[in-house]
Amino acid sequence: MKQYKRLWVILAIIMIGSFTLLGYFGKEVYNERPPIPTAFVDQHGKVIYSEADIYAGQSAWQGIGGMSVGSVWGHGAYQAPDWTADWIHREVLGWLDQQAQRQFGKPYAELAERDKATLNYDSKVAFRTNTYNPENGQVTLSDDRIRSIQAVAAYYDKLFGDDPSMHTLREKYAMKENTLADPEARRQMNAFYFWSAWAASTNRPGTDVTYTNNWPHEPLIGNEPTPENVIWSIASVVMLIFGVGFIIWVWAFFTHQQHIEVEAPAADPLSLVKLTPSQKSLGKYLLVVAALFLVQALLGGATAHYTVEGQEFYGIPLADWLPYSLTRTWHIQASIFWIATGFLAAGLFLVPIINGGKDPKFQKLGVDVLFWALIAVVVCSFAGQFIAVKGWMAPSLNWWFGHQGYEFVEIGRVWQIALFIGLVLWLYLMLRGIWAALRAPGDKSLLILFTMGAAAIGIFYAPALVYGEHTHISIMEYWRWWVVHLWVEGFFEVFATCSVGFIFYNLGVVSKHTATTASLLAAMMFMIGGIPGTFHHLYFSGTTTPITAIGAMFSALEVVPLVLLGYDAFENWTVQHKAIWMKPMRWPLMFFIAVSFWNMLGAGVFGFLINPPISLYYLQGLNTTPNHGHAALFGVYGFLALGFSLMVLRYIRPTLKLNERLMGIAFVCLNLGLLLMLTTSLLPVGIIQANASIGVGLWWARSVEFLEQTPIIHTLRWVRTIGDFIFIGGAAAYLLQMAVGLMHKEPKAVEKA
Numbered sequence: 001m002k003q004y005k006r007l008w009v010i011l012a013i014i015m016i017g018s019f020t021l022l023g024y025f026g027k028e029v030y031n032e033r034p035p036i037p038t039a040f041v042d043q044h045g046k047v048i049y050s051e052a053d054i055y056a057g058q059s060a061w062q063g064i065g066g067m068s069v070g071s072v073w074g075h076g077a078y079q080a081p082d083w084t085a086d087w088i089h090r091e092v093l094g095w096l097d098q099q100a101q102r103q104f105g106k107p108y109a110e111l112a113e114r115d116k117a118t119l120n121y122d123s124k125v126a127f128r129t130n131t132y133n134p135e136n137g138q139v140t141l142s143d144d145r146i147r148s149i150q151a152v153a154a155y156y157d158k159l160f161g162d163d164p165s166m167h168t169l170r171e172k173y174a175m176k177e178n179t180l181a182d183p184e185a186r187r188q189m190n191a192f193y194f195w196s197a198w199a200a201s202t203n204r205p206g207t208d209v210t211y212t213n214n215w216p217h218e219p220l221i222g223n224e225p226t227p228e229n230v231i232w233s234i235a236s237v238v239m240l241i242f243g244v245g246f247i248i249w250v251w252a253f254f255t256h257q258q259h260i261e262v263e264a265p266a267a268d269p270l271s272l273v274k275l276t277p278s279q280k281s282l283g284k285y286l287l288v289v290a291a292l293f294l295v296q297a298l299l300g301g302a303t304a305h306y307t308v309e310g311q312e313f314y315g316i317p318l319a320d321w322l323p324y325s326l327t328r329t330w331h332i333q334a335s336i337f338w339i340a341t342g343f344l345a346a347g348l349f350l351v352p353i354i355n356g357g358k359d360p361k362f363q364k365l366g367v368d369v370l371f372w373a374l375i376a377v378v379v380c381s382f383a384g385q386f387i388a389v390k391g392w393m394a395p396s397l398n399w400w401f402g403h404q405g406y407e408f409v410e411i412g413r414v415w416q417i418a419l420f421i422g423l424v425l426w427l428y429l430m431l432r433g434i435w436a437a438l439r440a441p442g443d444k445s446l447l448i449l450f451t452m453g454a455a456a457i458g459i460f461y462a463p464a465l466v467y468g469e470h471t472h473i474s475i476m477e478y479w480r481w482w483v484v485h486l487w488v489e490g491f492f493e494v495f496a497t498c499s500v501g502f503i504f505y506n507l508g509v510v511s512k513h514t515a516t517t518a519s520l521l522a523a524m525m526f527m528i529g530g531i532p533g534t535f536h537h538l539y540f541s542g543t544t545t546p547i548t549a550i551g552a553m554f555s556a557l558e559v560v561p562l563v564l565l566g567y568d569a570f571e572n573w574t575v576q577h578k579a580i581w582m583k584p585m586r587w588p589l590m591f592f593i594a595v596s597f598w599n600m601l602g603a604g605v606f607g608f609l610i611n612p613p614i615s616l617y618y619l620q621g622l623n624t625t626p627n628h629g630h631a632a633l634f635g636v637y638g639f640l641a642l643g644f645s646l647m648v649l650r651y652i653r654p655t656l657k658l659n660e661r662l663m664g665i666a667f668v669c670l671n672l673g674l675l676l677m678l679t680t681s682l683l684p685v686g687i688i689q690a691n692a693s694i695g696v697g698l699w700w701a702r703s704v705e706f707l708e709q710t711p712i713i714h715t716l717r718w719v720r721t722i723g724d725f726i727f728i729g730g731a732a733a734y735l736l737q738m739a740v741g742l743m744h745k746e747p748k749a750v751e752k753a
Helices: 003-033 051-064 083-103 111-127 143-161 164-172 183-201 227-258 284-304 324-354 363-391 397-401 414-437 445-459 473-507 511-528 532-537 545-575 579-609 612-621 622-651 660-695 704-709 711-743 748-752
Strands: 040-043 047-050 139-141
Touching: 003 473, 003 511, 003 532, 047 051, 047 183, 051 139, 051 183, 051 227, 051 397, 083 111, 083 143, 083 183, 111 143, 143 164, 143 183, 164 284, 164 704, 227 545, 227 612, 284 324, 284 363, 284 622, 284 711, 324 363, 324 414, 324 445, 324 473, 324 622, 363 397, 397 414, 414 445, 445 473, 445 511, 473 511, 473 622, 511 532, 511 545, 511 704, 532 711, 545 579, 579 622, 579 660, 579 711, 612 660, 622 660, 622 711, 660 711
Parallel strands: 040 139
Antiparallel strands: 040 047
């Protein structure tokens, strides 16, 4: 390790410093979260909503699908409204109508612009003034506000119930009939929605800024971007430019001095090693990856179709059994399950190689137990979510066995615990094979980094277990993004880089020095921006300016290493030509090249599009977010998992020749389908919505009136069907290739070798 000592020291400094920032400013999230009052009361002390109502409403919201039914504070689904923005606008309009009738004798909409401006000023004072009393924890509301709140609550009660007058609107919002059947639960959910709106429209004590940094955009009460928002947005762009220039200089000089070319061996070194029982048993993992991938693609197509037929699928009343909230939940969860399974399979395949070509004792048993445990988690969690969304599960059981309501971590807590235990078991199976290799003489830098990446994947799902059913949503968001951002977007990336480097080194097509150096540099670059960059998800989640500053500056650095991915793609392309025996590796390498492209476009370009605070202020909760999400999650981690699965298939079926036509269809259709999905639907719809959000407000950009009155949006949603069908065709071709490959019978001579 001596020759890499400087790199290890730099990496250690980055890791310690980055987690220190994440932890220190995490304390800011805890300390400055918007208060949940003991009660909202009228001027005579009568309780309108209590703290218990708000917490019970949070649970009711989780039970119907939570972030898969519209969004709160901009986080969630994009079909129904953002309930925070929608509530604020409706409540403010109700208040303004009362003032207009009292002062001018007619509705607010009929007033002259000068009179409207006067009332708008009054509404800003009325809504932005904080009446929270820290001594008794109560918020006092005026009679006018209470009447407006009651009117909005009555509207929501009809919308989330089965009132016939709201049927068309529910259909436009892709909400099932009787979304929340219990009237008392609807009243409590209204309390939660109102609290989220109160926090987003009330000034933080001692400031002229709301608890959510003036988000969402609502001109009627003066919710506009803060000066700090603009300042740190400019700073993030400057940081990006500096980072890109700096990394190109460093990379150019460093690689010029350190790159070492090697001559590929005459035969594939891995093919000369006898397959172990645990490696042979990985076929079922690969089949699950491909099958769940196709299921996820089909669910995605159905979910997208709900945007044009809110309760039907080409005339079939699908929402009666699989409503939008459920298909969207399963679509997201299936992606996490199959991508994670692909990564786990790749790690388990490498263990015997690391262990000198043999299995640790009982390794096959562990691999089989882990597989069936993962299957149980998938089946049980999906069943629990189905029962919860259908309204058949007791509210007291929902959090534990049903639907948590939080995007990407929706599965019930019992299934989360089971999944975490499974990941720890996977890590144990990994370490059993790695331990002996770590004790052997020689340089272990690459192996240590690989081990650290595996440990992070096994351990960093744990933050999903930190928060509870009634944890404050600001704190929940902090820990949720530890999972979504750090676990998925951070450590998966490092583990993937180390795994690819480790495989190429063992194949003899890159030197150990080159693989180690590249992996260490990649880990540094991903972590320095990726860890504190987690805060860019929390700009408007009840946090303060320091969170905005840290998130903006460091999230800009996340884009920096992506400028080098063209070089990475070139390396993956050329490595297949280093030896004739590398030819069977063509398709896994093609998938890795796709990763580089989508990492640059999806994570880099589309990610930075919504990263600066001023950009996210207007774009949060619009289709620009799933545009980034699809391009980054599938484009990067999806293609990685598919590439890893093909690589494992290539070695557990050594004589198999992949069907060039099937693989060509899969590769082209997946890339083309994804590209069409983004460029013909998600991105243009997001841009149209952005114009509405900037010009009028978020409530308007997400409203059914705007979406239905803009014909091009309806057309673009239908056009997306083309990309979806092409993509699903690619997923089907991939599954067919995987099934055919796993059914391939090896010659007896090969099996005995």
